[in-house]
Amino acid sequence: MSAGTDPSLPELRQVLGAAAVSAGLSLADGPQGALTDAQARRAARAWGLDDPTTGAGTVVVLVDGLGLVQLRERRGHAPRLRSWLSQAEAAGGPGPAAVTCLPSTTAAALTTLGTGAGPGLTGMVGYSVLNPLLGRDLPAGTVPSGERNLCLITWEGQAPDPRAWQDVPTIFERVEADPASGTRPTVVSVGPSRFAGSGLTQAGLRGATHVGVDRLEDRPAAAAQALRRGTPLVYLYVGELDHAGHAHGWRSATWLEQLERLDAAMTELLRRVPGGTRVVLTADHGMVDTDESLRIEVTAHPSLARDVVAVAGEPRFTQLHVPGSDPDTARQVADRWRAELGERALWVGTRDQAHEMLGPVGPRAHGVLGDVLVAMAGRWVVVDPRVHSPGAMAMPGVHGSSTEAETIVPLLVAQA
Structure with a gap:
């Protein structure tokens, strides 16, 4: 929880666990300080994700670098996200805002999402x-x-083993076996091919089967395919917005182009996934221009x-x-x-x-x-x-501190 933020806001560290239980999964015990199965279930109930009648899976979309401040200011360029945002604002629930960790930066926040534990516990x-x-x-x-x-x-270079360095088990690793079949459900991560086996993946997001898809426009189809094969939980990463923000600033035309690509991809995701699938969109951090x-x-x-x-x-x-x-x-x-x-x-x-x-x-x-x-x-x-x-x-585009523009991220829920 960031200093000075509303303590009633949902936290990024709750998102993946809540999505897992919404997909019918259970979590094994983790170390002290990590999100528990009971905490994940409470978050899922609070966010309206605990309806067991859908029988469909859940997709967690992590948009690197999309702060709620930026989304609200540029919502005119994102009709799909604007509709999700309006629904969340009208519902009176815990969305559309969540709070990330400090430092508000990718290595810390993705590991917080992936483990349900803060940087002070993971060491990231x-x-x-x-x-x-x-x-x-x-x-x-x-x-x-x-x-x-x-x-x-x-x-890179001389480095400790990221799995040994960050030894808090991930939410993916803590998914328990189905009591009826005795088999452990497969969870899938969709993102750029280069992330397979990368240091950050091993540290914070290990335990999922990685499906390498380099083009943003192709990731919704890969996520939908995984769901149709029976995968209950899919994690879909979008990094294009963060790259544009760092290189050009989030107020740039290039950043807006990437926001429009993201919005189109979310429309495509809802079109392709099986009926009843839940989509939970959040981000690791926001950004300020300097x-x-x-x-x-x-x-x-x-x-x-x-x-x-x-x-x-x-x-x-x-x-x-x-x-x-x-x-x-x-x-x-x-x-x-x-x-x-x-x-x-x-x-x-x-x-x-x-x-x-x-x-x-x-x-x-x-x-x-x-x-x-x-x-x-x-x-x-x-x-x-x-x-x-x-x-x-x-x-020009930076983040890491505890301002609202960096620490308050979207928490948007949609259902196909």
Whole structure:
């Protein structure tokens, strides 16, 4: 749950579990802090997903980068989504809004969706972390470098096994066998072919049979085919909107084109799936647009660069490491950043205060989180040219912090 959000809002971590039980599935017990079968059933009832008379399956559509703020502002370009949104707003139920996790970023949020557990439990605490294989106790004078970071999306280079690193079982893995047949139902994931066996898939979404479909327009047919074969639960990923937002900003014509493609794909999905199929659409995060005037470079501010030996996370939710992870130094760095940034930061705190933003923080997350965490306000970003590439620093569409535009995502339910 994001700081400052309405605690009555549904949470992203509930969505996949609620969809699973709506499809007639049951969940085995998970670790403490992960979504339980009982919690999933309560969410399904609250969202109107518990009617057993449909006898059809459920499709969870995850639209990467589609915040509710963006959808509402651009609803005129998406007649299908606009109708779902209007229905949810008129129904008086828990939709059309849900809240994602913090940091509001893909690696953290997709794993939260996939496991029913927050980043503080999974350890998926950002786009990147200081590589745990290289150690965190860096000496004074160490120059921050991107080569020391581990990307929790790509897992490239020297990296731990993502399955061992993120060992909270996924909702897919927790689906129990049918008591009548004794066989475990197959669940299917539809998305780009390159995601099969990827680091993020293994970490946060393992346990489903992956069907590789690269064109967005072809994914509805693949999802419908899986359902007609008897698959009760299908996860369908849409990443095109997020790519357009990062490259061009969410207010761009390119982003609108991708929203229109998504809307057409949802119309096609409802047309193709068996009657009675439920479709639950949500997102991992929203987005804000930034520009050069709103970028703060660490190297241009001696008070910010002092005692910082590594920079990870992302420009909207930056993680700083201090020499030897010394708590006193971390507090001093946090004080300097707080004073320097002023109202440009929503929150600056130490690792021991991370629970204020992330919720409960377990040993794995505590071991990789930065010594100082910085969540940015408005459309401000923090970049470091020693760590970030020129392209990454110039990216117009960003996310990761706890503003409404980043953390409030759609929760839309439709039935074929």
